[in-house]
Amino acid sequence: MRIAVVPGDGIGGEVVPAVLPALSLLSDRFGLDLSFEIFDWGAERWLAEGVGLPPGALDLLASDYRAVLFGALGDPRIPDMAHGRDILLGLRRGLDLYVNHRPFTPAGGDRAVDLFRENTQGLYAGVGGTVAQGGRPAVAIDECVYTRETVEKFLRYCLRTLNDSGRERVTLVHKSNAVPHTGRLWQEVFRAELARFPGLVGSEEYVDSFCYHLVRDASPYEGIVASNLFGDIVSDIGAALMGGLGLAASASICPETGYALFEPVHGSAPDIAGQGIANPFATATAAVLMLDHLGHPRAATALRRALAGAARSDAATPDMGGHGTTATFMAEVMTLLEKGLAAEGTDLHG
Numbered sequence: 001m002r003i004a005v006v007p008g009d010g011i012g013g014e015v016v017p018a019v020l021p022a023l024s025l026l027s028d029r030f031g032l033d034l035s036f037e038i039f040d041w042g043a044e045r046w047l048a049e050g051v052g053l054p055p056g057a058l059d060l061l062a063s064d065y066r067a068v069l070f071g072a073l074g075d076p077r078i079p080d081m082a083h084g085r086d087i088l089l090g091l092r093r094g095l096d097l098y099v100n101h102r103p104f105t106p107a108g109g110d111r112a113v114d115l116f117r118e119n120t121q122g123l124y125a126g127v128g129g130t131v132a133q134g135g136r137p138a139v140a141i142d143e144c145v146y147t148r149e150t151v152e153k154f155l156r157y158c159l160r161t162l163n164d165s166g167r168e169r170v171t172l173v174h175k176s177n178a179v180p181h182t183g184r185l186w187q188e189v190f191r192a193e194l195a196r197f198p199g200l201v202g203s204e205e206y207v208d209s210f211c212y213h214l215v216r217d218a219s220p221y222e223g224i225v226a227s228n229l230f231g232d233i234v235s236d237i238g239a240a241l242m243g244g245l246g247l248a249a250s251a252s253i254c255p256e257t258g259y260a261l262f263e264p265v266h267g268s269a270p271d272i273a274g275q276g277i278a279n280p281f282a283t284a285t286a287a288v289l290m291l292d293h294l295g296h297p298r299a300a301t302a303l304r305r306a307l308a309g310a311a312r313s314d315a316a317t318p319d320m321g322g323h324g325t326t327a328t329f330m331a332e333v334m335t336l337l338e339k340g341l342a343a344e345g346t347d348l349h350g
Contacts, residue, residue, distance in 0.1 A: 001032060001033050001034050001035070001066050001294065002035050002036075002037065002064060002065045002066060003023075003034060003035065003036050003037075003065060003066060003067055003068070003069055003290075004037055004039060004061055004065040004067070004068045004069070005020070005036050005037065005038045005039065005068075005069050006038075006039050006041050006042075006068060006069070006070045006071060006087075007038065007042070007071040008041070008042045008070065008071040008072050008073045008087075008268065009042045009043045009044075009071075009072060009073050009074055009075045009268040009270075009273075010072055010074060010075070010267070010268025010269050010270045010273040011071075011072060011266075011268060011269045011272065011273050011278035012042070012070075012071020012072035012073070012268055013071065013273075014273070014274075014276065014278050014280075014326055015071065015264065015278050015279070015280040015282075015283040015326060016069065016070075016071040016283055018280045018283070018326050018327065018330045019069075019280055019283045019284045019287050019330065020036060021330070021334065022284065022287070022303060022306075022330065022333055022334060022337060023036075023287055023291075024036075025334065025337060025338070025341075026291070026296075026299040026302060026303060026337070027299075029299075029341050030296060030298060030299045032294075032296055032299060036069075037065075041053065041054070041057075041087050042073060042075075042083070042087070043073070043074075043075035043077065043078055043083055046078065046082075046083035046086075047075075047077060047078070052082075052083045052085075052086030052087045052090065053086055053087050053090045053091070053094075058090075058091070058094040058095060061091075061095065061259075062095060062257075062259065066259075066294060067259065067260050067261065067262065067290055067293070067294065068091065068260075068261040068262070069261075069262050069263075069283075069286065069287065069290060070088075070091075070261055070262065070263035070286075071263065071264070071268075071283065072263070072264065072266060072267050072268040072269070073087060073088055073267075073268060074267045074268035074270065075268065075270065076270055089124065089126075091252075091261055092119050092120055092252055092261070093120050095254060095257075095259055095261070096120070096254045096256070096257070097119055097120070097252035097253060097254050097259070097260065097261055098118060098119050098120045098121075098150060098153070098154055098253075098254065099116060099118070099119060099154060099157055099158065099252070099253040099254070099255060100116065100117040100118070100119040100231065100250055100251070100252050100253075101114065101115070101116055101250060101251045101252075101253065101289070102115045102116075102117060102231070102235040102238065102248065102249075102250040102251075102265065103115065103249075103289075104235070104238030104239060104241060104242050104248055105242060106218045106219075106238075106241040106242065107241065107242060107243050109218070109219070113218060113221050113222065113223070113224065113238065114161075114162060114165075114167065114222065114223045114224070115223075115224045115226070115231065115234060115235055115238055116154075116158040116161075116223070116224065116225045116226070116231070117226055117227075117228060117230075117231020117232060117234075117235060118146075118150065118151070118154045118226070118227050118228050118231065119228060119231075119252055120150070120228070121145055121146050121147065121150055121228060122144050122145065122146060122182070122227045122228035122229055123142055123143075123144045123228060123229045124228045124229070125143065125144075125145040127142070127143040127145050128140070128141040128142040128143050129141055144179065144182050144229075145182075146182045146185055146186070146227070148185065148189065151185060151186055151189045152189050152193065153255070154225075155189055155190055155193045155225060156193050156196075157255045158170075158223070158225050159193055159194060159196070159197050159200060159225075160197070162197075162200060162222070162223040163197045163199055163200055167200070167222045167223045168199065168200065168201060168222060169200070169201050169202075169203070169220070169221070169222045169223065170194070170200050170201070170202050170203075170222065170223035170224070170225060171202070171203045171204070171205055171210065171221060171223070171224050171225070172186065172187065172190045172202065172203070172204045172205070172225050172226070173205055173206075173207050173210045173224060173225070173226040173227075173230050173231075173234060174186050174187060174204060174205075174206065174207065174226075174227070174230070175206055175207050175208075175230070176206075177206060182227070186227060187204060190202065190204070190225070200223075207226075207230045207233070207234075210234070211233070211234065211237060214234070214237060214238075214241075215237060215241070218241055235248070235250070235265060236265070239265055239266075243319070243320065244279075244319050245264075245265055245266035245267075245282070246264075246266055246278075246279035246281055246282055246317070246319050246320075247279070247281050247282055247285070247320075248264070248265040248266070248282055248285075249262065249263065249264050249265060249282045249283070249285035249286035249288075249289055250262070250263055250264075250265055250286070250289075251286070251289045251290070251293060253293070258293075260290070260293050262286040262287065262289050262290040262293075263283075263286055264282030264283045264285070264286055265282060266279075266282055276325045276326050276327060277317060277318070277325050277326065278317070278326050279317040279319055279320065279326070279329070280326050280329060280330055281307060281311060281316075281317075281320065281329070284303065284307050284330075284333065285304075285307065287303060288300045288303050288304050288307070291303065302337060302340050302341060302344075303333075303337065305336070305340055306333045306334075306336040306337040306340060307333060309332075309336045310329055310330075310332040310333045310336055313332050315328045315329050315331065315332035316329055316332075317329055
């Protein structure tokens with residue numbers, strides 16, 4: 001079971017390698033046969049060669065690897081993030097990872113809210129352009145493009161997943177009063193697909209009103225479905241409700257093939273890169289999502305419990321209230337993981 005590993009830029013090159021030993025330990029104890037290959041796609045290669053995703057990268061990933069564990073992209077030397085669009089958006093579109101799952105658990109809560117974001121179309125479809133006047137942009141256009149097929153298969157997957165996991169409520173986030181064409185498409189498809197799942201109670205909220213209510217009280221929400229832009233914004237609010245971007249992770253999935261990319265939500269944080277203080281919690285949580293997706297729930301649960309224990313210890317990084325570093329936090333995770341596995345017993349294969 002080969003996993004492609006792309007640390008990327010900044011702290012991605014610190015938090016991703018820090019998490020791999022935990023995955024290797026779980027692979028050994030549970031007989032998962034995981035192996036990892038690291039790819040150097042990021043700012044350094046872009047600046048040296050002008051290459052983001054190398055030729056043949058998508059075919060290689062699809063044929064030889066089960067999933068991608070991703071770090072972060074962003075470098076001050078590339079202010080327009082051209083390499084980020086080429087690599088990350090290239091992976092999402094090229095592998096048809098149109099479902100983005102970003103669960104978040106508000107501080108003090110005991111159950112995650114499942115946020116699903118459409119991941120390949122909308123305002124991120126790359127349709128638009130500029131008209132120059134006097135050597136500078138005078139008119140700039142970005143088109144919001146959605147196909148019924150994509151909205152249908154996205155919502156169908158999300159609603160089925162929520163229904164199968166025992167969720168009872170789901171909210172569509174939209175802005176059909178101001179963006180009527182795509183907004184009404186989403187509403188129409190949501191209502192039609194919701195009828196397939198009588199166990200789910202659906203509601204619809206304008207994105208501005210929804211964000212207001214979410215910040216005030218997240219407890220009424222169990223499942224959330226949103227278009228690309230709105231889901232992107234809401235996911236950062238969810239991370240803030242958890243305690244910060246260093247805690248949130250996501251999975252980008254193609255339901256038809258089962259292929260998926262797992263990553264922390266945070267960026268490359270160049271201001272702290274190289275200091276050894278980056279919080280690896282979100283990357284480790286992305287690894288938990290990956291283990292669950294690959295069909296290894298016991299291993300995922302073991303890592304999830306170790307992460308929760310380490311987050312409550314003094315080994316946690318300062319943003320979680322501790323005095324630890326990237327290395328000390330993951331050392332504590334490994335210690336707790338070993339203890340938890342020993343308590344379960346050593347015959348964990350199968």
